[in-house]
Amino acid sequence: MKCSVITGSGSYLPAVLKPNSDFLHQQFFAEDHSPVKNNGQVVIDKFQAITGIRERRYAADSDNTSDLAIIAGEKAINDSGIDRESLDLLIVAHNFGDVSANLTQADTVPALASRVKAGLGIKNPACIAFDTLFGCPGWLMAIMQVEAFFKAGMAGKALVIGAETLSRVYDPFDRDSMIFSDGAGAVIMEAKEGNAAGxxxxxxxxxxxxxxxxxxxxxxxxxxxxxxxxxxxxxxxxxxxxxxxxxxxxxxxxxxxxxxxxxxxxxxxxxxxxxxxxxxxxxxxxxxxxxxxxxxxxxxxxxxxxxxxxxxxxxxxxxxxxxxxxxxxxxxxxxxxxxxxxxxxxxxxxxxxxx
Structure with a gap:
């Protein structure tokens, strides 16, 4: 019986460091549009006590979600040592597509997976590239999709990436926006015969x-x-x-x-x-x-x-x-x-x- 095994991984932490102190002078508004009257330090202290977040990473203006995904995917491929042309599946989990800096319109055509495949230089047309949208559990759902493909005998190697630039879609006037960040992570999965792992x-x-x-x-x-x-x-x-x-x-x-x-x-x-x-x-x-x-x-x-x-x-x-x-x-x-x-x-x- 074939088992779905992770044989390589990679991630990309965007370059822009955003500490909580950067929100100190931000005017926040409540859901009813009324101004939040607490001073910035009080808001930050309450936020950090609940979420544990002290800082986060944002993508540089020149980078987009698919760019982050390409970097993480490249690292996973290199870590696994596979030939990228041997991939049967390339799945990118996200929720907003590519959203350029200072814009709010999502760009999902072509699919991010197609852009990543091109960016990784994969030529094999038998490598099927598609996106998964399932909220925050999207990457894990893509892992489950790979497991189904492997069990059905329809694939043997897959690159699974989760990438997002939430800094492009949050409301800067909402206190909850301090939770969100950008990043990308990826794994290579292979169907291994008779393997105890997976x-x-x-x-x-x-x-x-x-x-x-x-x-x-x-x-x-x-x-x-x-x-x-x-x-x-x-x-x-x-x-x-x-x-x-x-x-x-x-x-x-x-x-x-x-x-x-x-x-x-x-x-x-x-x-x-x-x-x-x-x-x-x-x-x-x-x-x-x-x-x-x-x-x-x-x-x-x-x-x-x-x-x-x-x-x-x-x-x-x-x-x-x-x-x-x-x-x-x-x-x-x-x-x-x-x-x-x-x-x-x-x-x-x-x-x-x-x-």
Whole structure:
């Protein structure tokens, strides 16, 4: 039986460093368009206490989402050592396409995957390039798509990238906008015959009722801004409550499908959305087993990189693999659990055994 194995990874951290202090003199407005009366330091302190974010990265004006994706993809290819012309699939997860600096119009034609394929110089027409839009869990959903292609015998090698430039679509007058950042992460996956490593189980759910607009596009909170222009908006409390209610259960369902005891999980990679929320999800997940969360089981990069949507998990995975976090090591045979939540509202989880 063939297993879906990660054989290489890469990531790109954009060049522009944006610390919280850069928002000190920003005038924020509430959802009802009223000015936020707290001074900038109070707003920043509350924000950092909840999210854990101290700084984030933004793409340079000359770079776009597809540019970030190309760099991360190139690194993953080089790390794996494969011939890029042997790729059967090239999937780019994103949500807004290419959005040029100082503009808000999304450019998705041609698909970002097509642009990345061209940028990587891949000539093989049998390498199928397409995009995945699934909110923040998009990269993990693309991983699940690759698993399905591999099991169906329709592909054997894939490049899976998550890339986003959220700095181009947020509302600068909304306090929640400080969460968002830019970045890209990528992995090479290969179908390996009789390999003990690889994807063990997957699970995903979509709640599209009242949860539909917890993350959506809406006009600026600033009444003086053009109201026909829409920005990424988030109902922070609603997202937090939704995630805490549903993500732990989805993670447990994935583990139950795998047949692997939770005690064997070495690391858990959760979408870097909010430090407080991720800690609560982890605690709730282990509570479902009547356990307390083990120490040092959940790597985090949100403090310095912010929330780059689809890019957070592959970026964090690559940083751990490249030993950027000495306290987090991955060895062959280790069981890890990926999990994400985001717009839709969508949730997914993947249990994986390291090669």
């Amino acid at each position: 994807i063990v189980a997957c699970h995903a759910v979509s709640h599209c009722g009242e949860e539909l607009h917890y993350l959506a596009m809406s006009p600026s909170n600033n009444p003086d801004e053009a109201q026909e222009v829409k920005h990424l908006k988030m109902k922070g409390r609603k997202v937090y409550e939704y995630a805490l209610k549903h993500v732990p259960g989805a993670m447990k369902t994935c583990m139950d499908k795998s047949g692997i005891p939770v005690s064997e999980v070495k690391k858990i990679f959760i979408h870097q959305a909010n430090e407080k929320m991720d800690d609560a999800i982890l605690a709730a997940f282990y509570k479902l087993y009547g356990l307390e969360a083990p120490e040092n089981i959940m790597p985090m990069c949100i403090q310095k990189l912010g929330n780059s949507s689809v890019a957070t998990i592959p970026t964090l995975y690559d940083l751990v693999k490249k030993n950027h976090y000495p306290q987090h090591k991955l060895e062959a045979g280790d069981v890890i659990l990926f999990a994400s939540v985001g717009a839709g509202m969508n949730i997914n989880a993947v249990c994986y055994r390291c090669a």
